[in-house]
Amino acid sequence: MNAVSVLRPEQGLDTAVSQPALRECVARAVRRYLIDLDTQQAEGLFDFVMHEVEAPMLHEVMSWYGGNQSKAAMALGINRATLRKKLAQHGLL
Structure with a gap:
């Protein structure tokens, strides 16, 4: 359980x-x-999984913090510039 x-x-x-x-x-x-x-044969599984997981995680964390990038970045343990870059990469800006 x-x-x-x-x-x-x-x-x-x-x-x-x-x-x-x-x-x-x-x-x-x-x-x-x-x-x-x-x-x-599976190829590129690590990158595939990371890409698939990252976008929904970013979306959920941004939603949780009401779009506040500073709070979301702190929760994710990354700096705000990195968060913005990742949001842009996933079309979430």
Whole structure:
């Protein structure tokens, strides 16, 4: 059984509580992708997964912080300029 905490902006990330459910979701998605490939060789899987995960993560974090890039960047552990670059790359600006 996985416990999932609801993270609030004022809370720190409690990796012991919040990550198991996320890890499990990612593991299932990657496993499903590999099963769907069947006998084909997977190529560029790391970049593919990172690209697929990054856009929705950025969207959700920006929504959570009401579009405040400074707060979102702080929550993500990146600087605001990097956040803006990533938002632009994903068409989220």
